Amino acid sequence: PSLEEILNLHDFESIAKQVMPEKAWAYYSSASDDEITHRENHAAFHRIWFRPRVLRDVTRVDWSTSVLGHKTSMPVYITATALGKLGHPEGEVNLTRAAAKHGVIQMIPTLASCSFDEIVDAAQPGQVQFFQLRVLHQVSVYVNKDREVTKKLVQHAEQRGVKGLFITVDAPQLGRREKDMRMKFEAEDPSVVTKSGSEGVNRSQGAARAISGFIDTSLKWDDLNWFKSITKMPLILKGVQCWEDALMAYDAGVAGIVLSNHGGRQLDFARSGIEILVEVVAHLKEKRGLSFPNEKFQLFVDGGIRRATDVLKAIALGATAVGIGRPFIYAFSAYGSDGVDKALQILHEEFEMNMRLLGAPSLKDVVPAMVDASNLQSH
Numbered sequence: 001p002s003l004e005e006i007l008n009l010h011d012f013e014s015i016a017k018q019v020m021p022e023k024a025w026a027y028y029s030s031a032s033d034d035e036i037t038h039r040e041n042h043a044a045f046h047r048i049w050f051r052p053r054v055l056r057d058v059t060r061v062d063w064s065t066s067v068l069g070h071k072t073s074m075p076v077y078i079t080a081t082a083l084g085k086l087g088h089p090e091g092e093v094n095l096t097r098a099a100a101k102h103g104v105i106q107m108i109p110t111l112a113s114c115s116f117d118e119i120v121d122a123a124q125p126g127q128v129q130f131f132q133l134r135v136l137h138q139v140s141v142y143v144n145k146d147r148e149v150t151k152k153l154v155q156h157a158e159q160r161g162v163k164g165l166f167i168t169v170d171a172p173q174l175g176r177r178e179k180d181m182r183m184k185f186e187a188e189d190p191s192v193v194t195k196s197g198s199e200g201v202n203r204s205q206g207a208a209r210a211i212s213g214f215i216d217t218s219l220k221w222d223d224l225n226w227f228k229s230i231t232k233m234p235l236i237l238k239g240v241q242c243w244e245d246a247l248m249a250y251d252a253g254v255a256g257i258v259l260s261n262h263g264g265r266q267l268d269f270a271r272s273g274i275e276i277l278v279e280v281v282a283h284l285k286e287k288r289g290l291s292f293p294n295e296k297f298q299l300f301v302d303g304g305i306r307r308a309t310d311v312l313k314a315i316a317l318g319a320t321a322v323g324i325g326r327p328f329i330y331a332f333s334a335y336g337s338d339g340v341d342k343a344l345q346i347l348h349e350e351f352e353m354n355m356r357l358l359g360a361p362s363l364k365d366v367v368p369a370m371v372d373a374s375n376l377q378s379h
């Protein structure tokens with residue numbers, strides 16, 4: 001179908017399923033074990049309802065905001081998803097181009113298919129990009145120099161103008177994504193461009209397993225000081241899943257946290273990010289007197305966000321912005337950069353209409369009283 005026939009972000013998924021190579025579909029769409037968390041991610045938003053306000057002037061509505069001090073045309077960023085070339089020969093650069101056109105922020109993954117520099121080079125002057133860091137082991141020769149590799153990656157990102165470092169903390173080992181495991185991952189596949197080398201890679205069970213041999217399982221809270229010593233970029237922890245860790249993150253002085261279960265690809269039966277958000281906001285208010293959204297400690301949510309209404313629910317509950325993953329990679333797999341452009345355009349249209357209907361001329365007007373989340377808890 002032509003792009004004109006695409007009406008919402010869900011449409012990209014059904015089209016991608018038809019047109020993508022089976023192996024790519026398996027890697028992108030899979031989630032861990034029985035995929036309960038994956039389904040819950042979007043379903044959780046169905047338990048939150050709006051309390052719109054009427055008779056407010058909504059001639060002009062504005063859904064632009066700022067994230068970590070950087071302007072964005074909408075409270076949505078393109079989150080990190082690995083292996084972009086499985087879906088399209090130009091991989092992550094498709095995201096960079098569409099992000100530039102719409103003034104949204106792109107998070108570059110450590111395990112991108114395009115090289116880091118290619119993705120930065122594809123950006124327009126002034127375009128904001130973040131870097132998602134997976135701390136990897138250097139197998140074989142570099143055993144004693146593990147963190148040197150990470151240090152180089154981080155400092156290179158900073159030198160190239162990246163504005164934030166998102167450290168993935170929910171993946172000390174990769175989840176069991178069985179759809180993906182059933183696919184054989186071929187040694188000569190050009191999609192895996194991990195700069196960390198390829199020794200010891202298990203290619204017999206899917207793309208995820210092919211890259212998982214490198215994950216550093218020893219990462220701990222103390223290491224945050226080391227990160228602070230090697231970079232001035234703001235640090236954000238991606239994959240916090242309860243208030244206790246949110247509190248530790250705040251006390252450790254990071255700039256923000258992403259409440260996320262990695263798109264349901266890690267621990268199955270992990271709760272949805274939106275449910276974690278409510279708990280985190282309540283406890284940080286009680287224990288540290290914080291209110292949200294908060295400039296100094298920003299909360300982000302990802303997982304299952306498919307509509308501007310989903311985003312607005314997260315904003316109402318205290319998030320600064322949200323990440324969207326799969327819809328954008330499905331969009332470029334089917335249509336290249338034009339698909340991502342269309343996805344962002346759809347979101348803009350949804351923001352405009354839904355903020356009018358909510359009676360919220362700006363995101364500041366999207367307050368907790370605008371939602372009823374009393375049935376959100378999954379138990």
Ligand code: FNR
Nearest residue numbers: 028079080081082168262263302303304324325326
């Ligand atoms: C991811 N995600 C991810 N996260 C991360 O920190 N490092 C990574 O390399 C990847 N890779 C990755 C690949 C693919 C194919 C997917 C679908 C996801 C997780 C991602 O950043 C985000 O948490 C979820 O994708 C959000 O959920 P939705 O929007 O995909 O439902």
